[in-house]
Amino acid sequence: MANQTRQYWQINTKLMAEGVNKAAQSARTEKDLKAALDPIFKKAYEHIGITADIVQYEKSTVLKARMDAVYGYLIIEYKRPGKLKSSRDIKQAELQLQKHLTEESLSHKPNDERFLEKAVGVAIDGHKLFFVRYSGTQPFISNPIPIEEAQKKLSPPKPVVEGFCRLGPYEIKEDSLANLLIFVRSVARLPLTADNLARVFGPHNLLARQAVLEIYFAAMRSQRFSKSSGTKTFYREWDRIFGVVYGENLKKVEKKATETAGIYGMPGGVRLKQLLFSIHTYYAFIMKIIAIELLALQKDQAVISFVKDLGNLDDDQLKNRLARLESGLDFNDRGVTNFLEANFFQWYLDAWSPALANVFRNIARSMAEFEPTTPILKPEWTLDLLKKLYELMIPKRLRHDLAEYHTPDWLARHLIQKSGYRGDTSTRFLDPSCGSGTFLIQAIQMVKDKMISKKNVEMGKVGQEILNNIVGFDLNPLAVLAARTNYLIAFSPFIPYVRPISIPVFLCDPVLTPTTYVRSGELNMNEVVFATTKTDYTFPLSMLNKEKMDRFTDLVDLAIQAKYDTLGFSNLLKKMMSAPEKDHDLLVKVFDQIAELERKGENGIWARYIKNAFAPVYMGKFDYVLGNPPWIRWGNLPGHYRKRTLDLWKSYGLFSHTGHETGSGGGEKNFSMLFTYACTDYFLDKSGVSGFVITIEAFKSKGAGEGFRGFELADEKIPLKMLSMEDMVDLKPFQAANKTSIFTMKKGEMTSYPVPVIQWKRKPGLGSIPMEWDLDHVKDGTTRQDLDAIPVDPKKSSSPWNWRG
Numbered sequence: 001m002a003n004q005t006r007q008y009w010q011i012n013t014k015l016m017a018e019g020v021n022k023a024a025q026s027a028r029t030e031k032d033l034k035a036a037l038d039p040i041f042k043k044a045y046e047h048i049g050i051t052a053d054i055v056q057y058e059k060s061t062v063l064k065a066r067m068d069a070v071y072g073y074l075i076i077e078y079k080r081p082g083k084l085k086s087s088r089d090i091k092q093a094e095l096q097l098q099k100h101l102t103e104e105s106l107s108h109k110p111n112d113e114r115f116l117e118k119a120v121g122v123a124i125d126g127h128k129l130f131f132v133r134y135s136g137t138q139p140f141i142s143n144p145i146p147i148e149e150a151q152k153k154l155s156p157p158k159p160v161v162e163g164f165c166r167l168g169p170y171e172i173k174e175d176s177l178a179n180l181l182i183f184v185r186s187v188a189r190l191p192l193t194a195d196n197l198a199r200v201f202g203p204h205n206l207l208a209r210q211a212v213l214e215i216y217f218a219a220m221r222s223q224r225f226s227k228s229s230g231t232k233t234f235y236r237e238w239d240r241i242f243g244v245v246y247g248e249n250l251k252k253v254e255k256k257a258t259e260t261a262g263i264y265g266m267p268g269g270v271r272l273k274q275l276l277f278s279i280h281t282y283y284a285f286i287m288k289i290i291a292i293e294l295l296a297l298q299k300d301q302a303v304i305s306f307v308k309d310l311g312n313l314d315d316d317q318l319k320n321r322l323a324r325l326e327s328g329l330d331f332n333d334r335g336v337t338n339f340l341e342a343n344f345f346q347w348y349l350d351a352w353s354p355a356l357a358n359v360f361r362n363i364a365r366s367m368a369e370f371e372p373t374t375p376i377l378k379p380e381w382t383l384d385l386l387k388k389l390y391e392l393m394i395p396k397r398l399r400h401d402l403a404e405y406h407t408p409d410w411l412a413r414h415l416i417q418k419s420g421y422r423g424d425t426s427t428r429f430l431d432p433s434c435g436s437g438t439f440l441i442q443a444i445q446m447v448k449d450k451m452i453s454k455k456n457v458e459m460g461k462v463g464q465e466i467l468n469n470i471v472g473f474d475l476n477p478l479a480v481l482a483a484r485t486n487y488l489i490a491f492s493p494f495i496p497y498v499r500p501i502s503i504p505v506f507l508c509d510p511v512l513t514p515t516t517y518v519r520s521g522e523l524n525m526n527e528v529v530f531a532t533t534k535t536d537y538t539f540p541l542s543m544l545n546k547e548k549m550d551r552f553t554d555l556v557d558l559a560i561q562a563k564y565d566t567l568g569f570s571n572l573l574k575k576m577m578s579a580p581e582k583d584h585d586l587l588v589k590v591f592d593q594i595a596e597l598e599r600k601g602e603n604g605i606w607a608r609y610i611k612n613a614f615a616p617v618y619m620g621k622f623d624y625v626l627g628n629p630p631w632i633r634w635g636n637l638p639g640h641y642r643k644r645t646l647d648l649w650k651s652y653g654l655f656s657h658t659g660h661e662t663g664s665g666g667g668e669k670n671f672s673m674l675f676t677y678a679c680t681d682y683f684l685d686k687s688g689v690s691g692f693v694i695t696i697e698a699f700k701s702k703g704a705g706e707g708f709r710g711f712e713l714a715d716e717k718i719p720l721k722m723l724s725m726e727d728m729v730d731l732k733p734f735q736a737a738n739k740t741s742i743f744t745m746k747k748g749e750m751t752s753y754p755v756p757v758i759q760w761k762r763k764p765g766l767g768s769i770p771m772e773w774d775l776d777h778v779k780d781g782t783t784r785q786d787l788d789a790i791p792v793d794p795k796k797s798s799s800p801w802n803w804r805g
Helices: 013-026 030-047 087-108 112-118 174-186 194-201 206-224 230-246 256-263 272-298 315-327 329-333 344-349 354-367 385-393 396-401 409-419 438-451 459-469 477-490 492-497 546-561 566-576 581-599 606-613 639-651 659-664 671-683 775-780
Strands: 055-060 066-071 074-078 120-124 128-134 164-171 429-431 470-474 505-507 527-531 536-540 622-627 684-695 718-727 740-747 755-762 782-791 801-804
Touching: 013 030, 013 174, 030 066, 030 074, 030 174, 066 087, 074 087, 087 112, 087 120, 087 128, 087 164, 120 174, 128 174, 164 174, 194 206, 194 354, 194 385, 206 230, 206 272, 206 344, 206 354, 230 272, 230 344, 256 272, 256 396, 272 315, 272 329, 272 344, 272 354, 272 385, 272 477, 272 492, 315 329, 315 344, 315 354, 344 477, 385 477, 409 438, 409 622, 409 684, 409 740, 409 775, 429 438, 438 459, 438 470, 438 477, 459 470, 459 492, 470 477, 477 492, 477 505, 505 606, 536 581, 546 566, 546 581, 546 606, 566 581, 581 606, 622 671, 639 671, 671 684, 755 801, 775 782
Parallel strands: 074 120, 429 470, 429 622, 470 505, 622 684, 718 755
Antiparallel strands: 055 066, 066 074, 120 128, 128 164, 527 536, 684 740, 718 740, 755 782, 782 801
């Protein structure tokens, strides 16, 4: 590898194309063309870090076929100028490359298929070129960037035939040569996979240990300061959300602090929450640079790699560069407007030190070894990439003690298929507890699968419909960042065709939306309030509108940056947003509250945080509402959250009305029950279908599940029809003892009995279901029995269910 490398966009591919075309005009034979083009390509390859000494000319495969030039995983076949004109000659050259790739893979056994997945074949005659690639799983393959102008409007996917796919032939121009350079670079760098990321950034690596240690010490130092700081502010709000997401009863979990610290090589005595906050900050930074590198690939020559030369900056220069990244400006430059909205994990800039500078410098240097085009070149390798990485960073026992169970890909896909969703881009899909984005990724994948059957695909239109109609909510700021990154990775084939991109994943509470907030026991119908650890923000009812909220938060950010005072903002607001005097005064007060935080050094997220919190109010209704809600018992919810949700539990009939249960919340009631009802009520359209992964106690328990089994939105008397339920208790899809079931139900129709039930059982000898298995593997390893569910007491429809054969 060369010491100094350039990206493909830093090479003058226009000049390169002119040189290739000129060489083709004077060449008469394949040998002439090879002699003329080889120096041009060598020079370009060396610029992107591929040194000439790795090339092998006239290399023989294990079966003695001769290849013109081999650069590791890249095989080039030169053809006489003009040879790639007829379809017959093109097909012959394609088959030749397939043969070379297959035979060359035999020398890489037992990793022969892995070689094929990474390798690229290129045929070139000086006027045209094409690529040959292999995929064992992906249903279609595309170029990293669009080559022909027509592709920007109509881009039919390339179906894989017997594992191989030809892309092209294309005229030799700037874009086709840029793709050649990307392919060359991709075969020389580490693919962006969970395993590779774990080897470089996982807790057993020195880089991770040093990073988490320094970040933890920085967080603890900031906590000890008596004065206000951005770090304190971000941590307090993160801690409040932590209590809602994971529950308050952490005595059992605290014991895992020493174990987790030991994995990162840290001494005993660490505090669990601060340690998790530090790991989250480290993990979040990795996600940010993965996303920014992917976007850098998609734009024009004016945008360069984020990690390029970052390791050579001094501490102050590095801080300024990272401050720009954390502000979101780098993402805005690349056409993504909201990637870092409500960014809790930028606090390290307030705690900056030489030690922290070294941490983030080393992370950037290590990321430079990865190939950011992997999500486009091999999308199957990056499916829910960050979920897998996170599972390697946080010990399994700790995640399970926190009731943090990531939904297996196969289970998400099965529930989506069961609901009736088929990847139609005009159909609206919501996961209100999206976590790292598993359900969203599967929905996007189903859209891409559906594209295969279409003759032509308008990539820009399909991409915009995905952004409009596949939406996620989550209350966990780390999960939101992971989901946005995973969403962007899954969306990568559409990135060149859509600008601007606003990723529809929002940091918000889908149960306690601003419209349902009750103050002093009364609901003020003219105001809505968003509560945080810092203060309550009161808005006029007229602000329950996406365009208005976007405009207002933009004006707040602008005024904060320009250091407007109250009068200055008031005048700006009158000029840009006309509103009644009372509404105007409330909005000015919100600005004053945020401006005061700015003066104290505690701002950075609040305007965009508020904007995200209001997303459930104005995102509209959905045809499908699916996901895996938090499984937290009532008694483990934070006290303030129990108090604020109490009326909701009662309004949906989820409390028993006798004795102790009315006051205590029924003891064993699970938050997933309230979550299911609230999200079905708020977000599901008439006749829409909701479906969730939920504890089977919702269907079998006596007191706790009776209200849930009423299957009615009580206040409005809207019936809910239970369509089906699947008993997965024996299957244990989360590799834990939680009693798993899934169900689907339809809004606006009555439940009638019996309800269809499918009971899953593992086949004899099968242990736990590996998380990486796909749905077909799971079905092969299990049996499924069709049963019927009926209430135990025929006179009481809400009584526990019993299923029969």
